[in-house]
Amino acid sequence: SAVISQKPSRDICQRGTSLTIQCQVDSQVTMMFWYRQQPGQSLTLIATANQGSEATYESGFVIDKFPISRPNLTFSTLTVSNMSPEDSSIYLCSVEGIQGRGTDTQYFGPGTRLTVL
Amino acid sequence: EDKVVQSPLSLVVHEGDTVTLNCSYEVTNFRSLLWYKQEKKAPTFLFMLTSSGIEKKSGRLSSILDKKELFSILNITATQTGDSAIYLCATMDSSYKLIFGSGTRLLVRP
Numbered sequence: 423s424a425v426i427s428q429k430p431s432r433d434i435c436q437r438g439t440s441l442t443i444q445c446q447v448d449s450q451v452t453m454m455f456w457y458r459q460q461p462g463q464s465l466t467l468i469a470t471a472n473q474g475s476e477a478t479y480e481s482g483f484v485i486d487k488f489p490i491s492r493p494n495l496t497f498s499t500l501t502v503s504n505m506s507p508e509d510s511s512i513y514l515c516s517v518e519g520i521q522g523r524g525t526d527t528q529y530f531g532p533g534t535r536l537t538v539l
Numbered sequence: 540e541d542k543v544v545q546s547p548l549s550l551v552v553h554e555g556d557t558v559t560l561n562c563s564y565e566v567t568n569f570r571s572l573l574w575y576k577q578e579k580k581a582p583t584f585l586f587m588l589t590s591s592g593i594e595k596k597s598g599r600l601s602s603i604l605d606k607k608e609l610f611s612i613l614n615i616t617a618t619q620t621g622d623s624a625i626y627l628c629a630t631m632d633s634s635y636k637l638i639f640g641s642g643t644r645l646l647v648r649p
Contacts, residue, residue, distance in 0.1 A: 453635055464627065464639040465582070480636075512580050518635045526571045527587050528637060533580030 424449045424520045426531040434537045435505055442501045443534045445515035450495040452519025455528070456488070459512040471498040471515075505538045512536070541566045545628050545640035553648050556618050560643045562628030563610040572604055572611050573637065575627040582627055585613070618647045 425448040435441050445454065454471040469490055470478040477490035492498040502509050515531040546561045564572070571589045575582035586595045588604035588611060595602050599618075604611045615622055625644050629637040 455636070457637075464641045465629075465637070466639070467636055470634070470636065514581065516637070526589065526631060526635075527584060528573065528631070528635070529584055530575075530581045535580060 424451065424517065424529065426515065426517060426529060428515060428531040428534050430534060431532060432535040432537075434539060437506050437538055439505055440501055440503045441505065441536060442499050443513055443515075443536075445498045445500070445531050447496045447517050447520075449521045451517040451521070452495075453517065454492060454498045455516045455518070456490060456498070456500045457514045457516060457530075459514065459533075461510070465514065468500070468513075471500075502536065505536075507538045510536060510538045541630070541632075541638050543628055543630055543638050543640035545626075545643050547643060548641065549644040549646070551646045551648065552618055554619060556647075557614065557616045558618060558645065560613040560615075560626050560628075560645070561610065562612070562640055564628075564630050564638075564640075565609065566630045566632060566638060568633040569606075570631045570633050570635070573629045573631060574602055574611070574613050575629065577625045577627055577642070578623075585626075615645075618645075620647050620649055623647045 427446045429444045456468040457465045459465045468483045471492040473492045489501045512533045514533045516528045518528045543564045574585040586602045591606040599616045602613045625642040627642045628640045
């Protein structure tokens with residue numbers, strides 16, 4: 423599988439601030455996604471990161487709160503804006519359609535553990 | 540509304556036991572079903588299933604999908620303490636989006 427990296431791996435932030443999480447893949451991929459896992463919960467899709475255009479958000483998630491960029495086929499960022507303690511979660515990027523690996527298999531990055539005080 | 544339901548929610552076994560984890564789903568535009576193992580942060584891919592009745596195996600783990608009854612099972616034989624983790628089932632739709640179940644927390648005691 424491709425190597426997927428995320429930065430930072432963890433952070434502790436003050437409420438009202440913003441944090442940008444980066445996701446880098448070592449090969450081109452067709453699709454990139456961002457998920458959130460709140461404490462004790464399963465994963466929930468935030469949005470599909472579209473290369474060169476605006477992300478597609480799931481119900482309950484909005485661009486002003488979670489702006490996403492995807493400037494090319496190997497990189498994406500997720501910003502968590504104006505944070506509150508309820509944003510404390512693990513944020514994960516996933517990739518689909520790794521070059522030469524076919525489709526229907528999503529691989530996840532190592533995740534970013536965010537704590538908001 | 541699409542949903543994925545896993546059972547049991549948690550399970551405690553002893554090393555050497557065999558376990559069966561269940562996943563049922565009600566999903567429109569179903570494309571495939573995936574199993575992941577989550578130990579710390581990142582889910583690790585185990586299996587992807589698209590066809591009914593075809594078992595996939597990887598060492599002591601195996602999985603099968605029933606598209607008529609809308610469920611899948613994950614079997615782990617001769618369990619080891621290293622199998623302790625949360626096992627996640629997810630369905631993929633035609634847009635490649637994943638819907639996850641709540642997971643089964645497996646604890647294997649020595």
